Amino acid sequence: xxxxALEEHFSAEQQLNNIKIxxxxxxxxxxxxxxxxxxNHSSGKMGFALAAAAVAMGADVTLISGPVQLATPIGVxxxxxxxxxxxxxxxxxxxxxxxxxxxxxxxADYRVAEVAGEKMKKKADSALELKLVQNPDIIASxxxxxxxRPFTVGFAAETQNLLQYAKDKLARKKLDLICAxxxxxxxxxxxxxxxxxxxxxQHGEQALAPQPKAELAKAILQHIYAQFSxx
Amino acid sequence: xxxxALEEHFSAEQQLNNIKIxxxxxxxxxxxxxxxxxxNHSSGKMGFALAAAAVAMGADVTLISGPVQLATPIGVxxxxxxxxxxxxxxxxxxxxxxxxxxxxxxxADYRVAEVAGEKMKKKADSALELKLVQNPDIIASxxxxxxxRPFTVGFAAETQNLLQYAKDKLARKKLDLICAxxxxxxxxxxxxxxxxxxxxxQHGEQALAPQPKAELAKAILQHIYAQFSxx
Numbered sequence: 001x002x003x004x005a006l007e008e009h010f011s012a013e014q015q016l017n018n019i020k021i022x023x024x025x026x027x028x029x030x031x032x033x034x035x036x037x038x039x040n041h042s043s044g045k046m047g048f049a050l051a052a053a054a055v056a057m058g059a060d061v062t063l064i065s066g067p068v069q070l071a072t073p074i075g076v077x078x079x080x081x082x083x084x085x086x087x088x089x090x091x092x093x094x095x096x097x098x099x100x101x102x103x104x105x106x107x108a109d110y111r112v113a114e115v116a117g118e119k120m121k122k123k124a125d126s127a128l129e130l131k132l133v134q135n136p137d138i139i140a141s142x143x144x145x146x147x148x149r150p151f152t153v154g155f156a157a158e159t160q161n162l163l164q165y166a167k168d169k170l171a172r173k174k175l176d177l178i179c180a181x182x183x184x185x186x187x188x189x190x191x192x193x194x195x196x197x198x199x200x201x202q203h204g205e206q207a208l209a210p211q212p213k214a215e216l217a218k219a220i221l222q223h224i225y226a227q228f229s230x231x
Numbered sequence: 232x233x234x235x236a237l238e239e240h241f242s243a244e245q246q247l248n249n250i251k252i253x254x255x256x257x258x259x260x261x262x263x264x265x266x267x268x269x270x271n272h273s274s275g276k277m278g279f280a281l282a283a284a285a286v287a288m289g290a291d292v293t294l295i296s297g298p299v300q301l302a303t304p305i306g307v308x309x310x311x312x313x314x315x316x317x318x319x320x321x322x323x324x325x326x327x328x329x330x331x332x333x334x335x336x337x338x339a340d341y342r343v344a345e346v347a348g349e350k351m352k353k354k355a356d357s358a359l360e361l362k363l364v365q366n367p368d369i370i371a372s373x374x375x376x377x378x379x380r381p382f383t384v385g386f387a388a389e390t391q392n393l394l395q396y397a398k399d400k401l402a403r404k405k406l407d408l409i410c411a412x413x414x415x416x417x418x419x420x421x422x423x424x425x426x427x428x429x430x431x432x433q434h435g436e437q438a439l440a441p442q443p444k445a446e447l448a449k450a451i452l453q454h455i456y457a458q459f460s461x462x
Contacts, residue, residue: 034390035388038268127344157266159266183266
């Protein structure tokens with residue numbers, strides 16, 4: 001009984017042996033000028049927790065991270081980027097060498113159309129229009145690969161109509177699975193150490209209870225692996 | 232000789248006894264929607280170094296800080312804020328109770344005209360115009376006080392024409408002294424532990440060599456105190 005418990009333990013622990021996983025994490029930053037930028041509230045904790053859990057489960061993990069204040073989990077290969085365009089380029093280069101791609105980063109949808117080379121000066125009593133243009137859609141680009149396409153997992157962080165948006169995003173971007181993440185509260189999600197998500201795939205969904213991001217990460221990876229194996 | 236050296240040491244150390252100083256530090260964050268924001272590259276290190284040095288020199292220090300990843304120096308009263316408007320309100324409340332006000336924060340000049348209550352959805356293939364309106368000018372508001380006006384010190388962080396902008400700003404905002412800070416390089420200034428500034432006042436200027444922010448902070452405070460006392 002001890003032996004079978006140990007076997008079960010180790011098989012669960014090493015479930016992702018020989019699996020290559022690329023994970024994106026954190027925010028991106030889009031420069032307005034050398035001093036100012038547009039960003040978002042992602043702390044990177046969920047993506048880093050996924051990377052740490054995947055390594056613990058035996059995977060070969062590459063973590064592409066925007067600017068965050070987090071230490072690299074032991075055993076993880078880390079690629080640091082700042083902008084969405086940089087993350088896009090790194091992600092596409094890694095994706096075709098990966099079995100599973102998890103887009104956990106909160107990528108800026110828009111960047112400033114023309115970045116000022118010098119700090120913009122305030123103009124007296126005037127308003128300002130900032131022209132923004134769309135960034136490349138990283139997760140959709142990965143999912144659209146026709147050769148060497150990895151099993152592609154996205155995140156949907158929403159403040160309203162969460163499951164509906166998540167299902168739309170799954171279909172529209174041709175993802176294999178999506179982690180729907182309600183960020184309307186303050187106790188969970190961005191900057192928190194706890195989180196709750198609902199996993200959605202084409203023929204099913206599974207709600208995971210609120211729990212520490214480290215434990216949630218392991219549960220998410222087990223579900224991803226189950227769907228990846230069934231594919 | 233030892234006694235006089237010690238006396239000099241302690242008189243320098245306690246130079247700011249009974250002086251009340253308010254310091255602003257760090258960036259401000261201006262929400263675009265619940266997820267996205269505009270901010271800037273200030274780490275808050277220079278303002279926090281000034282607060283720590285001022286306490287060590289005997290001052291009664293209040294530090295008004297935007298979102299940063301820094302511990303509060305021992306003995307410093309800290310007020311946390313997020314937006315420029317919040318920093319403005321806290322700064323004006325503290326300024327009239329202070330002998331010296333040092334505006335070291337990198338305050339966002341602009342905020343979004345209408346903050347979206349829910350996360351904005353990306354629109355297919357479309358650009359976006361973000362309408363920005365000016366924030367209140369904190370340092371100019373403090374310098375414009377007619378009753379209980381503190382000795383008012385500003386910072387000018389620029390990537391070009393540094394001294395010219397700093398002198399213009401000193402005169403235009405009616406500051407008593409300005410610390411001109413070249414942020415065009417990467418080795419000094421934002422996010423660095425080192426910095427170099429040139430102090431400018433109405434009838435003089437003084438360049439301070441590149442040095443750790445902790446030492447630079449002490450040198451800046453000694454110059455501020457000299458001008459404050461001469462006033």
